Amino acid sequence: xxxxxxxxxxxxxxxxxxxxxxxxxxxxxxxxxxxxxxxxxxxxxxxxxxxxxxxxxxxxxxxxxxxxxxxxxxxxxxxxxxxxxxxxxxxxxxxxxxxxxxxxxxxxxxxxxxxxxxxxxxxxxxxxxxxxxxxxxxxxxxxxxxxxxxxxxxxxxxxxxxxxxxxxxxxxxxxxxxxxxxxxxxxxxxxxxxxxxxxxxxxxxxxxxxxxxxxxxxxxxxxxxxxxxxxxxxxxxxxxxxxxxxxxxxxxxxxxxxxxxxxxxxxxxxxxxxxxxxxxxxxxxxxxxxxxxxxxxxxxxxxxxxxxxxxxxxxxxxxxxxxxxxxxxxxxxxxxxxxxx
Numbered sequence: 001x002x003x004x005x006x007x008x009x010x011x012x013x014x015x016x017x018x019x020x021x022x023x024x025x026x027x028x029x030x031x032x033x034x035x036x037x038x039x040x041x042x043x044x045x046x047x048x049x050x051x052x053x054x055x056x057x058x059x060x061x062x063x064x065x066x067x068x069x070x071x072x073x074x075x076x077x078x079x080x081x082x083x084x085x086x087x088x089x090x091x092x093x094x095x096x097x098x099x100x101x102x103x104x105x106x107x108x109x110x111x112x113x114x115x116x117x118x119x120x121x122x123x124x125x126x127x128x129x130x131x132x133x134x135x136x137x138x139x140x141x142x143x144x145x146x147x148x149x150x151x152x153x154x155x156x157x158x159x160x161x162x163x164x165x166x167x168x169x170x171x172x173x174x175x176x177x178x179x180x181x182x183x184x185x186x187x188x189x190x191x192x193x194x195x196x197x198x199x200x201x202x203x204x205x206x207x208x209x210x211x212x213x214x215x216x217x218x219x220x221x222x223x224x225x226x227x228x229x230x231x232x233x234x235x236x237x238x239x240x241x242x243x244x245x246x247x248x249x250x251x252x253x254x255x256x257x258x259x260x261x262x263x264x265x266x267x268x269x270x271x272x273x274x275x276x277x278x279x280x281x282x283x284x285x286x287x288x289x290x291x292x293x294x295x296x297x298x299x300x301x302x303x304x305x306x307x308x309x310x311x312x313x314x315x316x317x318x319x320x321x322x323x324x325x326x327x328x329x330x331x332x333x334x335x336x337x338x339x340x341x
Contacts, residue, residue, distance in 0.1 A: 006093060006094050006095070007024065007025040009092070009093045009094065010023065010025055010040070010049075010093060010094055011023035011024065011025070013088060013090070013093050014040070014042075014086060014100065017086050017088070018085060018086055018100075020042045020043070020044055020047075021042065021043040021044070022041075022042055022043040023040060023041070023042050024040070024041040024042070025038065025040060025041075025049070026038060026039030026040060026041050026046075027039055034052070034053075034064070034225070035050055035051065035052055035053070035064065035065060035225060036049075036050070036051050036052070036053055037049070037050055038050075039103070040100065045103065046103035047085055047100050047101065047102060047103055048082065048100065048101050048102070048103055049098055049099070049100055050065055050068065050069075050098060050099045050100075050101070051065060051094060051096040051097065051098035051099070052064070052065060052096050052097075053096075062089075062096060062097045064225035064226070065096075065097060065098065065099055065225060066087070066089075066097060066099070067224070067225055067227060068099065068223070068224040068225040068227065069084060069087050069099040069101075070147070070151075071147070071199065071224045071227040072084055072101065072224055074146035074147050074199075075138060075141065075146065075199065078137065078141050078146075079134070079137040079138045079141065079221070080134050080137065080218055080219065080220050080221055081220060081221055081224070082101040082102045082103075082104055082220055082222070083101060083102040084099070084100075084101050084102075085100040085101055085102060086099070086100040087099050087100075088100075104210055104219050104220045105210075105212075105213070105219065106210030106211055106212055106213065106219040106220065107210065107211055107212075107213055108206075108207055108208070108209065108210060108211070108222070109127070109206050109207070109209075109211055109259060110206070110207055110255050110256070110257070110258055110259065111255055111258035111259050112259060113127075113216075113259060114211075114213050114214075116213060116214045116215070117215065117216060120264075121262070121264045121265045121266070123216050124259055124260055124262075124265045124266070125265055125266040126215075126216035127206065127211065127216045127259075127260075128243060128260065128265070128266050128271045129266070129271065129274055130209075130211070130216055130217060130218040131204075131206065131209060131218065131239060131271075132236075132239075132271050132272075132274045132275040132278065133218070133274065133275075133278050134209070134218040134221060135201075135204060135221070135232075135235055135236070135239070135275065136275055136278030136279045137278075138198065138199055138200075138201070138221070138232075138235075139198040139199070139200075139232035139235070139275075139279050139281070140198075140278075140279050140280070141198070141199060143197065143198060143199045143229055146199075147199070147229070151228070151229055152197075152228040152229025152230065153229070154194055154197035154229045154230045154231065155194050155197075157194075157228065157229070157230040157231075157234075158187075158191055158194075158230070158231070158234075158292060159188065159191060161292075161296055162184055162187050162188055162292075162295075162296075163188075165184075165296060165299035165300060166180075166181070166184045166299070168299070168303070169299055169302060172303065172306050173302075173306070174305070174306050174309040174310070175309075177302070177325065177326065177329065179326070179329040179330065179332075179333055180295070180298065180299060180302075180329060182333075183291065183295045183329060183332055183333060183336065184295065184299075186291070186336055187288075187291065187292055187295060190288060191288075192285040192288055194230075194231055195231075196231065196232065196281060197229050197230060197231065198229070198230070198231075198232040199227060199228075199229060200227065200228060200229065200230045200231070200232055200234050200235050201221065201223075201224060201226070201227055201235050202226035202227060202228060202230075202234065202235070202238075203223060203226050203238070204221070204235040204238055204239050205238060205239050205242050205256055205257055206239075206242075206256075206257045206259075206260075207256060207257070208221065208222050208223045209221055209222070210222060231289065232279070232281065233281075233283060233285060233286055233288075233289040234289055234292065234293060236272060236275055236283065236286060236289065237286060237288075237289030237290040237291075237292060237293040238289075238290075238293035238294075238297070239257075239271075240268040240271060240272060240286070240290060240341060241290045241293050241294050241331070241332075241335075242256045242257040242260075243257055243260050243265075243268045243271065244260050244261065244262070244263070244265050244266075244267065244268055245260075245261045245331070246261070246263075247261040247262065249331075250323070250327045250330070251327055251331070252294070252298070252323075252324040252325065252326075252327035252328030252329075252330075252331060253324050253328070268341050269341055272286055272341065286341055287335055287336075287338075287339055287340050287341050290332070290335050290341060291332045291333075291335050291336045294328050294329070294331060294332035294335075295328075295329065295332050297328060298325045298328040298329050298332070301321055301324070301325060302321065302325050304317065304318045304321055305318060305321035305322065305325060308321070
């Protein structure tokens with residue numbers, strides 16, 4: 001396998017595939033814990049290159065990038081996603097399959113707003129409304145018009161996820177997390193019937209949105225490698241789980257949408273209403289999907305903590321999971337107990 005750094009191979013392939021000129025492999029961009037994002041410079045402007053880590057020999061990792069490319073190609077022109085440029089499955093070029101998409105100006109926000117934004121909660125409120133409206137443009141698309149019928153199995157997605165991650169955590173555990181099992185059982189027992197299906201992002205929150213630098217405006221939704229077909233409230237549930245949390249509480253991943261963790265910003269219920277207004281869909285089971293989203297995230301990322309305890313991974317992210325995972329589960333349990341958002 002050719003190591004990453006085959007800039008000339010990339011330039012040759014991309015020039016031949018697209019007609020672009022003076023292609024140069026640029027810097028890697030920060031953010032995310034899985035795939036690599038790099039800038040590509042050309043005479044016609046900047047592009048974005050996405051591929052799995054070059055030292056990861058995994059068909060699953062490559063499939064995630066291909067899945068992302070397939071979804072944004074299906075959504076472009078209908079929802080705020082980058083325009084697709086080229087897909088390469090030839091591992092000899094860079095060592096991994098890769099996707100090339102357009103460069104979109106913007107910033108991914110976490111705990112602070114840009115200096116040009118209004119001061120106070122108004123800017124944060126506007127960001128929340130922009131996210132809900134942008135997400136709605138995805139959810140209202142008839143997925144069967146843009147993707148093959150085999151792309152997802154929406155009727156059983158939630159049940160399969162609960163059973164899958166419950167089984168994974170039972171087979172690989174390094175500590176006692178009783179809420180993980182209790183909430184998994186609660187989710188199975190209280191699962192609502194699936195009455196609609198949409199393209200869903202499966203990791204939708206502010207960090208995966210590109211916002212304009214000069215005003216609270218959504219330029220693009222990024223990182224679609226986990227996308228599938230399911231109840232759109234799965235996306236709304238995750239996003240609103242992370243919205244306007246109590247900063248004085250013990251929070252799991254407090255930096256995610258951390259700028260909204262203040263009492264004077266728009267309420268999650270109001271954002272849910274905006275999404276319903278834009279889609280025409282109700283959000284009656286939103287509390288359930290908030291619990292599901294937090295539980296699923298906790299069950300997935302616990303895998304990195306297992307690797308940390310086994311001495312196979314030692315990063316601030318992995319170490320922080322000692323508290324992030326239990327805190328996510330406690331927050332999810334509180335929503336389940338009260339039965340409302």
